[in-house]
Amino acid sequence: MRSKFAIVTTALSMMIALVSCSKDPLANLTEEESRIYITNYDSTAQFSAYKTFSISDTVAVINNGQGSKQSNATDLAFVNAVKQNLQARGFTQVSRTSNPDLAVNVSRIYNTSAGVVRYNDYYDYYGNFYDPFYYGYGGFGYYSPYSYASYSVTEGALTIDLLDLKNARSSNRINVIFTGLIRGSGIFNSSTAGEQVKTIFDQSPYLKTL
Amino acid sequence: MKTIRIIGLLVVFATAVNFAVAQAPGRVTMKLNYNAAMPVGSLKNDYITNTSFRGAFGEIGYWFNPKVSLGLGVGYQSYYQKYGRQVYKLEDNQTVSAVLSNTLEVMPVTINGTYLPLGGSEAAVQPYVSVGAGLNIVNYRQYLGKFSDGKPNTAFTANAGAGVFIPVNKSKSTSIQLGASYSMTPYTKNGLTSLNNVGVNAGVIFPLK
Numbered sequence: 001m002r003s004k005f006a007i008v009t010t011a012l013s014m015m016i017a018l019v020s021c022s023k024d025p026l027a028n029l030t031e032e033e034s035r036i037y038i039t040n041y042d043s044t045a046q047f048s049a050y051k052t053f054s055i056s057d058t059v060a061v062i063n064n065g066q067g068s069k070q071s072n073a074t075d076l077a078f079v080n081a082v083k084q085n086l087q088a089r090g091f092t093q094v095s096r097t098s099n100p101d102l103a104v105n106v107s108r109i110y111n112t113s114a115g116v117v118r119y120n121d122y123y124d125y126y127g128n129f130y131d132p133f134y135y136g137y138g139g140f141g142y143y144s145p146y147s148y149a150s151y152s153v154t155e156g157a158l159t160i161d162l163l164d165l166k167n168a169r170s171s172n173r174i175n176v177i178f179t180g181l182i183r184g185s186g187i188f189n190s191s192t193a194g195e196q197v198k199t200i201f202d203q204s205p206y207l208k209t210l
Numbered sequence: 211m212k213t214i215r216i217i218g219l220l221v222v223f224a225t226a227v228n229f230a231v232a233q234a235p236g237r238v239t240m241k242l243n244y245n246a247a248m249p250v251g252s253l254k255n256d257y258i259t260n261t262s263f264r265g266a267f268g269e270i271g272y273w274f275n276p277k278v279s280l281g282l283g284v285g286y287q288s289y290y291q292k293y294g295r296q297v298y299k300l301e302d303n304q305t306v307s308a309v310l311s312n313t314l315e316v317m318p319v320t321i322n323g324t325y326l327p328l329g330g331s332e333a334a335v336q337p338y339v340s341v342g343a344g345l346n347i348v349n350y351r352q353y354l355g356k357f358s359d360g361k362p363n364t365a366f367t368a369n370a371g372a373g374v375f376i377p378v379n380k381s382k383s384t385s386i387q388l389g390a391s392y393s394m395t396p397y398t399k400n401g402l403t404s405l406n407n408v409g410v411n412a413g414v415i416f417p418l419k
Binding site: 023025026028029033034035036037038039040041042043183184185199202203204 | 264288290292295297302303304305306307308309311313351353354355356357358
């Protein structure tokens with residue numbers, strides 16, 4: 001009887017020990033591994049037709065729909081990394097008053113509500129802080145030819161968007177022709193900003209004017 | 211193949227040594243086993259190649275005679291595999307770069323029949339074959355970075371196994387169980403066609419009354 005009890009309890013203990021060590025996928029991810037980079041572009045856009053771009057040193061901060069502009073060290077690191085990557089792809093930075101072909105917007109998005117980001121929704125807020133007048137196209141609206149749903153949101157995201165100013169007058173709107181979205185842990189870190197922006201560009205080889 | 215050879219040797223050994231019979235008619239027994247499972251087929255090709263060492267099953271069985279039992283079993287198996295960062299093309303022009311973590315938990319609830327060809331004899335090692343069928347509760351969850359997608363659902367499952375019982379006490383009512391099994395679960399969701407696996411198990415069988 002004692003040996004039976006010992007065998008059964010040993011078997012039970014081993015089973016519980018072996019089964020209970022199930023891996024938690026999230027605990028097995030570093031901050032870098034937790035991040036995802038999603039890019040999308042307007043398939044009708046000819047990127048080689050754009051030569052110049054303008055970018056602000058401030059980023060838009062969208063916090064549950066409330067927008068503001070900010071520029072801290074991390075924001076500047078992202079803006080500078082975007083500049084460098086665009087220049088490496090052959091684009092020339094010009095001032096916003098020099099008729100740039102592209103406007104580049106970098107935004108921080110904080111969304112603590114249910115987990116979907118749709119571009120058409122957040123571009124509705126765009127006019128509040130990136131007034132088309134800023135780029136010399138007062139009265140024009142923003143338009144995104146596509147939208148995408150993202151995953152559940154518990155922290156911030158960063159977006160890098162390219163807007164078509166070159167054809168704004170002929171189309172009577174400012175088309176969004178490229179979007180890069182970074183989500184995950186530890187995004188807003190100046191020491192990894194360059195690496196994160198590089199990942200966005202690395203997976204977007206079409207983004208060039210050379 | 212190696213497992214089959216070992217089981218074969220045990221069967222030969224069993225016929226050479228005399229012991230008392232393990233299970234009497236009308237007896238109710240419980241099996242508790244640790245189980246390791248190797249994905250095969252679509253599960254291996256499309257989702258996870260890693261062997262799962264996190265699994266177990268238990269069964270309460272009724273013995274109609276020393277050779278045949280019917281039982282209700284519940285199992286658990288957890289699979290996990292992390293793939294390094296890669297770029298994936300999604301629909302339209304969308305591209306995502308992510309570390310992919312594939313996880314799968316299955317909990318089969320099955321009715322199982324077990325047959326001991328030497329049941330009732332005094333063989334020291336009792337070979338067995340088993341078949342079972344039932345419902346598999348499937349928790350498929352795929353992680354892109356820290357963001358996951360997936361939801362539990364159910365699927366039909368069937369299994370077949372073979373192995374040996376090795377009695378360990380004087381009355382021979384309690385045995386160590388060693389075996390191998392093939393589990394088949396058709397599953398046409400999430401790009402998969404099946405959740406089949408080959409398992410090896412070790413545990414005990416003991417009487418409840």
